[in-house]
Amino acid sequence: MIMSEVTNVAAIFGEDVFNDKVMQERLPKKVYKELKKTILEGKALDPTIADVIAEAMKNWAVEKGATHYTHIFQPLTGVTAEKHDSFITAPREDGTVLMEFSGKELIQGEPDASSFPSGGLRATFEARGYTAWDCTSPAYVRKDAAGAILCIPTAFCSYTGEALDKKTPLLRSMQAINEQSLRLLRLFGNTTSKKVTPSVGPEQEYFLVDKQKYLKRKDLIFTGRTLFGAMPPKGQELDDHYFGTIRQRIAAFMKDVNEELWKLGVTAKTQHNEVAPAQHELAAIYSEANIAVDHNQMIMKTLKKVACQHGLQCLLHEKPFAGVNGSGKHNNWSITTDDGINLLDPGKTPHENIQFLLVLTCILKAVDEHADLLRESAADVGNDHRLGANEAPPAIISIFLGDQLEDVIEQLVNTGSATHSKTGDKLSTGVKTLPEFSRDATDRNRTSPFAFTGNKFEFRMVGSRDSIASPNIVLNTIVAEAFSDACDELEKAEDFDTCVHDLIKKYATEHQRIIFNGNGYSEEWVEEAERRGLPNLKSMVDAIPALVTDKSIKMFGKFGVYSEVELQARAEIQYETYAKAINIEAKTMIDIAGKQIIPAVIGYTKSLADTINAVTAAGGKAKVQVELLEQVSDLLEEAKAALGKLIEADKAADSVEEGEKLARYFHDEVVPVMAELRAPVDKLEMIVDKEVWPMPSYGDLLFEV
Structure with a gap:
């Protein structure tokens, strides 16, 4: 095997990003300083410098081969959206063209707002919407089959000012937690920190399957998951895939993914095989929340693109295969100051760290009071198959603190003060040639949805294909509210201590x-x-109402993160998304069962009947064939009856009122009938000749990559 060229990571990292280094080189000093003020201090961008920035950005991008630019934004579909415009302006008299890019084009775009989910904020005939440059997230040049495109991260709002995206409320929530954190820090005598930012390090799980096998599965194509499928003889029970040796085809894929991401300034760091066969994980280093959100969207897009280049298909659905682990996205969240103070760092003696204890107990308060809202932030149709299934956290929100901090909290509750903290000790392996390890004061808990892991909280509930914007909007805002409540008390106290x-x-x-x-x-x-008394919201449909409770509306309104109208719209979109997703799944099952599976099984029963007749005519015994025919015929009859029920149930949805009622109808009536149809079909797959079965099996998909 020919070894590929060694990659110089330092040399290529960020080479396609209009980052700070490029800005210093290409912008006049005064313009650079003004832009940095906007980025670091949150001051409004001076429009007089926009043209200068746009020209420098355009020249840099053209040198990178860019012919077009796009305002890339995150509508409420959960994926990114973009419209490409070339740099060409009006042609000259001599037949040549100008390549221009103005400050106005950089700062503001105008995509059609009527065709994106709006939850009633926009009528079909009300088309105008605006994208606004988020200068805190760097522009970059993306290279693909369309050529090189200058991508400008933006927020997206309606003509009337409501947020139609995930980035705008995220930026609002970051402002809220910054303001309230600074209030708290000032009370503790910190006069030097100027900004507090939530930092996020997401972990991305995904499956890889062979592209040709994928194309033979209508369920994967239309829904992202397998709606039918019997378990192969081997699953994940041996735990041999987790952290196992990465196969060469997958390793080549990972190498190309890393190189593409590094060029785009994404700090892809960790890669490994996950628990389920054909499942893998990629994790990036921490960055500011809005940049982490942008980078995670870039990661998902890159995984899919590079997979195609390797003859693979990347599956980001939370549960593409029944019977093996699904995929999640661990959202590691902390809050840090501009001068490097992590507010979630307990220090060596947490019981003496009063500021940390206040921050910690504020977070306990925030999560307890808004557990339903935090659960809703991870609500997704696919996540319903995963949460509480002994492979992911339960649908019940709780906090894992570990032995050390739980002991400190118990001291506070029982005696009114904490006098000591448990410490780690040395861990000896019993092998003289191995060094002694420092054992942490606390173990980890993979069954907890919200776990403290040293100097951060790991929210383990997020679905693999979801934007991480929603959980971070909620985390930022609920903690900002808790800090605000605490500061209200402390600022009027006569005795602070x-x-x-x-x-x-x-x-x-x-x-x-x-x-x-x-x-x-x-x-x-x-x-x-x-x-x-902790809420147990088992499904997405059960979780959605948390968005529009009085306490949620009051909290989000207080900090300007969401208006009541925006929350109502998001709830409507969630209900609509659920109903549409299940409807697509039901129709796909009807199509596959009616056009592929049942005809194939009927053909198999004819073959069995012909065999019985031939054996019997020859004077032989056909007892086994007869039993097999009866078994298959019974299951076929069961499948046909379930198919009829599903067709009727899906058709009846047309008469149900849209919104919450329709979502609940699909959850309560259609999903159970889908399970009824799947059960006999999966049994038939274990009996019918593999050559007759109309689609690749789980074994083909999971183990033949």
Whole structure:
């Protein structure tokens, strides 16, 4: 095998990004300083410098081979959207053309707002919408089959000003937590930090299957998951795929993914095989929340693009295969100052770190009071198959603190003060040639949806294909509210030390119920959570109402993150998304079962009947063939009856009122009938001749990559 060229990561990293280094080289000093003020201090961009920035950006992009530019934004579809415009302006008299890009074109675009989900914010005839440059997230040149495109990250709003995207509320939530965090820091005597930013490090799980096999599965093509499929003889039970040796075809794919991402300034760091066969993971280093969101969208797009180049298909659905682990996206969240202080760093003696204890108990308060909203932020049609299924966190929100911090909280609750913190010790392996390890003061808990892991919280509930914007909007805002409440008390206190001590104890005591360090997969925890009064929202449909409760509307309104109208719109879009997704799945099942599976099984029964007749005519015994024919015929009859029920159930949806009622109808009536159809079909797959079965099996998809 010929080894590929060694990649010089340092040399290529960020080479296609209009980053700080490029801006310093290409912008006049005064313009560069003004732009940096906007980026770092959140000041409004001076429109007089926009033309200068646009010209420099255009020249740089053209040198990279760019012919077009696009305002790339994140509508409420969950994926990115873009419209490409060339740099060509009006032709000259001599037949040549000018290549121009103005400050106005950089700052503002005007895509059609009527064809994106708006939840009633926009009527079909009301088309105008605007994209606005987010200068805090760097522009970049993306190279693909369309050539080189200058991509400008933007926010997207309607003509009347409502946010029609995921980035605008994210930026609003970042402003909220910055303001409230600075209030808190000033109370503790910090006068030097000027900005507090939520930092996010997402982990991305995904499946890779052979492209040709994928194209033979209508369910994968139309819905992203397999609607039928029997388990192969081997699944993930040996745990041999997790962290196992990466196959050469997959390794080549990963190498190309890394190189593309590094050129775009994405800090792709970790890659490995995940638990399920054909499942893998990629993780990036922490970055500011809005950049992390942009980068994660770029990661998902790059995974899909590079997979095609390698004859593969990347599956980002949360549960593409029944019976093996689905895919999630762990959202690692922390808050840090511009001068490097992590507000979630407990230090070596957390019991003495009063500022940390206040931050921690504020987060306990935030998550406890808004557990339903945090659950909703991870609600997705595919995630319903994954949450609570012994492969992902349960649908019940709880916080894992670990032994050290749980002990500190118990001291605060029981005695009113904490006098000590548990510490780690040395871990000996018993092998003299191996060094002793420093053991952490706390273990990890993979069954917890919201776990403290040293100096950050890991929200493990997010679905693999979802934008991470929604959970971070919620996290930023609920913590901002908790900080605001605490600051309101502390700012009017006559004795700060006593007040902060009392507040920490109060929050710890009132919200201790949200702490759970045990096995989140157990039935005992479900019962215990119910006793504690914690919400258990098992499906997306159950979770959506959390968006429009009085407390959510009040909180988001207070910090200007969402208006009531925007929240109502998002709830409507969520209901509509669920209903449409299940409707597509139901129609796909009807199509596959009616046109492929049942005809194939009928053909197989004819073959069996012909065999029985031939064997019997020859004087032989056909007992086995007869039993097999009866078994297949019974399952075929069961499948046909279930197919009829599904057709009727899906048709009946036409008469159900749109919105919540329609979503609940699909959840309560259609989804169970889909399961009824799948059961006999999966049994038939285990009996019918493989050569007759009309689509690749799980074994073909998961193990032949």
